Amino acid sequence: MGKKAKSSKKAWRANISTEHIDDFFEKSTKDALSGGSLTQLPSESLFYVDKSRDLSVKRKIEKHREKVLRCDSLLQRNPFVQAVPSSRQKKSKKTGKEVQTEKDSVQGRPKKDGALDSGMVDIWDDKGENTGKTKKKSKPSIIPAVEVEPPGCSFNPSFESHQDSLACAVADEMQKIYRHELGPKPVPLTVPGEVVDKEDVYFLEVDNGSEDDDQSIENQDEDGDDEHEKRPSITKKVTRVELNRRARRSKQLRAEAEAKKVKQLSKEIDFLPNIIQEIAKEDEEKQKRHLRRVVAKQERLKSRPPRLGKHKFDPAPVQVLLSEEITGSLLKLKGCSTLARDRFKSLEKRGLVVPTAKSGRK
Template identity: 30%
Template sequence: MGRAATTSATAVATTPAKKAQPGRKGKKAWRKNVDSTEVEEQLHELRNEERIGGGKLYTKANADLFFTDKSGDAEIKRKFQFKKLKIDEILQPTSAMDGVLSRPTAKSTVKVAPEGMKARNVSKSNVEAVEKLAKRKAESGLARVGASAEAKAAASAAKKRKLEQKKGGFDLWDAPETETTVIDSSLDVAYIEPTLKKSVKKPLLPDTLPKGIKAVEVSHAGASYNPSFDDHQKALREAVDEETEKIDTKAKTLKKLSYPAELDNLDDETFFDDDSEEEEENEAETSAATGETTVTAEVSAQQTFAAPVVVERKTRVDRNKEERRAALEREQKAAKEAKKLDKQLNRLGELKKIVSKEERIRQARLEEREREAVEKANNETRRLGPHAFKPAPMDIQLTEELADSLRELKPEGNLFRDRFTSLQKRTLIEARVPISKNKKLRYKRKLVETHDYKRFK
């Protein structure tokens, strides 16, 4: 208890007492008792700046107050000029005895005297390295002299292929086939086959991909969240035409696969009646034909007993008239052909112009047809898998479904579905068909009753 009191008394004694502030009520008391030491010190510093520097420091530029010291401290340079680093002091040997060497080895240096230079000792490893480099240069020089243009082209193609592979533009299927290793057929090489390098097998895909199909297709202007009236009506018309075309195609297919409904209303009696009528008609036709044959036979018999026809004999005058008439017709025909030929010869330049014009038109049509075929090949989706590509339906909202504000706006479509459809359309992947989880099994389940279950009692 007494110790605690002593501690508190010492704490009170050591606490500095607050300086009593004199009263500053009134002007005289304020001037007399106010503390102006800080102001006087600042004024004194300003006077020193004006006296020493020739002006106040805050009014001068930075170039007058500071400079860059590039020379450094000469005293520090002199002090550390001959001082070693700590790592050098650690690695410095402290023993005066030489280290223990291993067994004596052969001389590792060779005396070499190059042309025009003094002889000197060179390590054997350096000599071997120089000889190997010289041999390699000589072999490369001989190979370069004897190399053909095809070998150079192959080397440049391989180098270009490696550069493209590094840059990421390497075509795996364009790589040349690797040289196969020749193995003796008498040996059993079954264990070697897995270690041999096999060439890449190209998949059964089209060599050219459609170039006219864009990776990301911009939707119709009428499918935006705030379309104009005309754009929205055009988009609706396109969507309606697309659905109408699908319905018509489906109806045509069903019509081809179906049979006329009138056949269901016919019975067996109708078929039999038709057959009997046809038989009666056939009998009538046959009887009529037999009657006609009898009549013709009678007429022919009557004609056989008629008087013979007398043919008048031509005189010489008649023959001469016919010959002159035939000669005149031949002359007229020859003159007509000659006149026609002269007319065609006179129109040769005109005909040539017509033929050249028709040829130009035909060539233009042929080029246009080829261009259309190329565009069609670039824009068409080829079939890769068992299923054909079917474009996704157009995403469009009805007029009453359009939102009045962004708060009520609902998203249309799916970005993942659009990307997946684009890959199928550009034949990067095969077309897919959705498969339902509730689809019936391909094979019927077979129920088997086990022998133990049969004998269960």
């Protein structure tokens, strides 16, 4: 039998494509799994008109809104940014009632024209300016600003008061002299030397030779000791009896040490009242010493200021007249320009000015 032609009707049925049928089944299966076909849903469920943002109305509002500069917008507080809390909050001395009354009074006041709703204030407005700087209160000095000199320093003093003031002035001067004479002498910068003779040089060389001999003898002794140490040491064998004796001895020493500790502890317990009394006496002595130190410091502050710089305060000498200079009249009194120096020394003495070095200029 011969082959059939492809153009026959039976060949047409064999060559029919079924892809569209397979695609339909796949699509229907997907629609069934996803919840239904989108072609069957109404358009209202698929599309809607968004009326939540009306651009035309927003543009109208922005036109009538006041424009804020960028510098002003930076100064405005951002409500979405929280301030960083401080680790140490300052304790307010005001009570809760006072704070509440202040808040009520602030809320009741009308806002100023210069202040904005954002809390901005005119920086050029000097009214109600509060710099926040607090002045440090200086401690009052114990020393008065103007000290009254003793009666012996008057232009017409009595004989006894004049002699007392004169004795004080002489004592101060003598104290300075003694301090200068008896004080430690400074180290000289140069040491004076003399020319050494030839004979002295010979003796010096001999002394150096003797020192060398001593060093050589010491070196020989050290060498002998080293040789003695290098000799092999003979170790003696320790027997069991010796080991037992050493163990008993160490045990006995430990027992004696423990008994001694117990005895010392019992003795300390017996002396406990005496120890308590000694501690109380020491505390009392410390308190007395502290009190004496405080009183001495106060007395010292009455006569000299606290140490402010590297130079100590040098008090001015007592202005007392000599016996020949006493005339008994202000008209015959010799004038002297010590007012400025006296005021400056008073400032230094009260601790208001740092004492300076004594200048050589007079």
